[in-house]
Amino acid sequence: MERRELLKLVALTALSPKVNVLQAAGACHMDAAPAKPDLAQYKLQFFSEDESRLLDQLMEMIIPADSHSPGAHAAKTNLFADLMVATSDDSVKKQWQDGLRLIREEAARSSLAEVLRKASVNEGNPQTDLEQFFALLKQMTVDGYYTSETAIHQDMEYLGNTYLAAFPECTHPEHKG
Numbered sequence: 001m002e003r004r005e006l007l008k009l010v011a012l013t014a015l016s017p018k019v020n021v022l023q024a025a026g027a028c029h030m031d032a033a034p035a036k037p038d039l040a041q042y043k044l045q046f047f048s049e050d051e052s053r054l055l056d057q058l059m060e061m062i063i064p065a066d067s068h069s070p071g072a073h074a075a076k077t078n079l080f081a082d083l084m085v086a087t088s089d090d091s092v093k094k095q096w097q098d099g100l101r102l103i104r105e106e107a108a109r110s111s112l113a114e115v116l117r118k119a120s121v122n123e124g125n126p127q128t129d130l131e132q133f134f135a136l137l138k139q140m141t142v143d144g145y146y147t148s149e150t151a152i153h154q155d156m157e158y159l160g161n162t163y164l165a166a167f168p169e170c171t172h173p174e175h176k177g
Helices: 003-028 049-062 077-086 090-109 112-119 129-146 149-155
Strands: none
Touching (some): 049 090, 049 112, 077 090, 090 129
16 A cells, blocks of 8 residues: 555544534534635744744655645645644644754754654654654644645545446456456
8 A cells, every 4th residue: 555545544534533523513504604715815823934834844745746646735734734733722832842843953963854754763653752743743744635625636536526427337356247
């Protein structure tokens, strides 16, 4: 399984319990739904411009653009992170401030790529502050990317609300019979 496919699966699994709640909430406020947000007009609420640029770089390194779809930069995952952290409690805000400070300190001695490589070594069982922040950063990147219009329509090729005259036949050889 490719990394991008695995990230999609993780994001969709994490969001699936919330789908019914989101649908019910949306149905209650259909008329009050705001227009599509204009990301060009978004004003940072928590991160500084420098922190936001750093986040953008880090998140693009986690989900880079490829021949199939744009990456985290195009999806503006750094703005998603800004909104999520800005609306979180003080302990979460401190985690992000400390984590970005730690990334900058480590990168001053090497490079961002080397810092991410080092931070992801024990991804399944993070031990250090750097490894723990990487897990937080990666989860925020996945959440932001796979809830963005960019990922939904270009990466996952979602065609919802599209009429199909017939369902295409399965093309997997093991399902023929």
